[in-house]
Amino acid sequence: MNAEVRVNAVFSDHMVLQREATIPVWGTGLDGMVVKLQFHGKQTEAVVANGCWRADLPAEKAGGPYELIIEAGNQLIVFRDVLIGDVWLAGGQSNMQWSLAQTDHAQAEIVDSHIPDFRFYDVPRVSYEDGIVHSPSWKVCTPEHAGAFSAVAYYFAKGIITELGIPIGIIGCNWGGTSIACWVSEQVLTHDDDLRIYADEYNEQIENFDWDVFAAKEAHYKEQIAEYDRRFAAGLREKELGDFPAAPMNPHYFLRPFGLYSTMLLTVVPFALKGVLFYQGESDAHRPLIYDKLLTAMISHWRTIWHHSMLPFLFVQLPAFGNGGNANGKEWPLLRESQLIVTEQVPYTGMVVALDCGDLEDIHPTNKKPVGERLALLALERVYEQPVESSGPVYKDYLIDHNKIILHFDHTGNGLEARGNQLIGFEIADETNEYVSAQAVIEGATVEVWSDQIVNPLAVRYGWANYTEANLVNSFGLPAGPFRTKREERQ
Numbered sequence: 001m002n003a004e005v006r007v008n009a010v011f012s013d014h015m016v017l018q019r020e021a022t023i024p025v026w027g028t029g030l031d032g033m034v035v036k037l038q039f040h041g042k043q044t045e046a047v048v049a050n051g052c053w054r055a056d057l058p059a060e061k062a063g064g065p066y067e068l069i070i071e072a073g074n075q076l077i078v079f080r081d082v083l084i085g086d087v088w089l090a091g092g093q094s095n096m097q098w099s100l101a102q103t104d105h106a107q108a109e110i111v112d113s114h115i116p117d118f119r120f121y122d123v124p125r126v127s128y129e130d131g132i133v134h135s136p137s138w139k140v141c142t143p144e145h146a147g148a149f150s151a152v153a154y155y156f157a158k159g160i161i162t163e164l165g166i167p168i169g170i171i172g173c174n175w176g177g178t179s180i181a182c183w184v185s186e187q188v189l190t191h192d193d194d195l196r197i198y199a200d201e202y203n204e205q206i207e208n209f210d211w212d213v214f215a216a217k218e219a220h221y222k223e224q225i226a227e228y229d230r231r232f233a234a235g236l237r238e239k240e241l242g243d244f245p246a247a248p249m250n251p252h253y254f255l256r257p258f259g260l261y262s263t264m265l266l267t268v269v270p271f272a273l274k275g276v277l278f279y280q281g282e283s284d285a286h287r288p289l290i291y292d293k294l295l296t297a298m299i300s301h302w303r304t305i306w307h308h309s310m311l312p313f314l315f316v317q318l319p320a321f322g323n324g325g326n327a328n329g330k331e332w333p334l335l336r337e338s339q340l341i342v343t344e345q346v347p348y349t350g351m352v353v354a355l356d357c358g359d360l361e362d363i364h365p366t367n368k369k370p371v372g373e374r375l376a377l378l379a380l381e382r383v384y385e386q387p388v389e390s391s392g393p394v395y396k397d398y399l400i401d402h403n404k405i406i407l408h409f410d411h412t413g414n415g416l417e418a419r420g421n422q423l424i425g426f427e428i429a430d431e432t433n434e435y436v437s438a439q440a441v442i443e444g445a446t447v448e449v450w451s452d453q454i455v456n457p458l459a460v461r462y463g464w465a466n467y468t469e470a471n472l473v474n475s476f477g478l479p480a481g482p483f484r485t486k487r488e489e490r491q
Contacts, residue, residue, distance in 0.1 A: 016169025085167025094176030155372025425470025
């Protein structure tokens with residue numbers, strides 16, 4: 001189609017536009033063309049300059065369906081069944097991408113997924129500008145389409161619609177295996193002494209890059225994949241199975257830093273949003289002590305490009321995972337702590353604890369329903385200001401009583417509880433900083449922790465392992481996240 005004027009691909013039939021905010025509509029065309037827009041009885045226009053145009057529609061209340069009519073010369077473009085509601089971008093890696101069809105009890109949920117006020121748009125996963133024209137579109141939530149939606153986003157949207165009765169649009173912008181470094185500009189990484197390691201490593205890998213040499217490396221990589229698949233089919237797991245082979249880096253690889261920022265994220269900027277949902281961290285767990293800086297930089301960057309300094313960011317703390325046979329490792333608890341630090345330091349952010357939604361052997365736990373529902377609770381409380389409790393117990397402070405440490409918590413509801421018969425997951429240490437497994441009992445809104453091996457306790461930590469079955473919850477059944485009374489190793 002050699003149209004003189006094009007509208008950005010994010011606009012289509014069945015879309016949801018953001019309520020109570022200016023609505024940007026944009027595209028490309030021939031310089032000098034006048035583009036006229038009509039929507040819900042209101043009109044605006046723009047003139048194409050330097051091949052681009054943008055028109056801003058005035059804010060609207062929730063409602064619909066409406067038609068968006070665009071005229072330019074002899075062209076007439078009509079988008080039908082357009083709703084006004086709240087639009088959330090669902091970003092991250094595979095656990096956000098994970099489809100509803102791949103989750104627990106999927107078929108029963110999909111059969112009952114007639115939610116006409118929920119619409120989903122998946123940004124095409126494009127690793128480099130290959131010239132291919134993609135034609136994505138918004139999908140109405142029906143049994144025909146729901147199975148392909150992000151499961152976390154699905155349960156989030158369902159929860160918001162159930163409670164507030166407003167249309168919800170989800171823009172899925174995610175790709176499995178990606179680091180945050182994939183989703184920010186090169187400048188974000190190179191202008192920070194700690195974060196530039198992502199850019200430096202990539203630049204070193206592609207220095208003097210040769211496509212012929214790469215072809216040989218790629219052939220070897222495919223052989224490694226085949227061998228990995230054979231070991232997996234033979235029943236080998238964890239250390240016997242080994243790590244999934246790493247693909248050779250190249251300038252078109254989707255895992256390269258600052259690539260998907262251009263080829264995916266920027267394709268939907270500045271589409272008006274209510275907020276961002278984010279589930280990521282697994283691919284950055286090898287650098288847990290700078291993850292708080294990395295996530296903070298991304299949040300600031302996205303708020304800048306959207307021109308929305310208070311854009312809400314709600315994210316998922318990593319669940320329990322054995323990390324390839326390293327269940328007792330400390331990489332993931334350190335990254336979870338970095339995620340917690342972001343909520344303490346960056347305004348208009350929130351985090352849901354998913355420690356109890358993990359899997360010892362599978363980095364892709366299939367129990368996504370609680371994760372999406374907890375994100376909905378978080379949004380209801382923090383963004384929509386509804387009178388709900390969205391948080392599990394949050395460590396507040398402690399006092400030492402002889403050989404015990406007494407922990408105090410916020411967000412306890414009507415009291416603390418142990419999910420199961422006995423409270424587990426606590427460790428205690430003295431001046432040696434050597435932690436040992438501890439006994440713990442609940443006393444109202446406090447937890448008393450001790451060990452016969454520790455006479456003069458100084459510190460406690462909870463859920464401090466890659467995989468843990470720590471089970472402290474509040475009266476609402478929401479879990480406590482891992483914590484330490486002393487944050488060592490962060491200097």
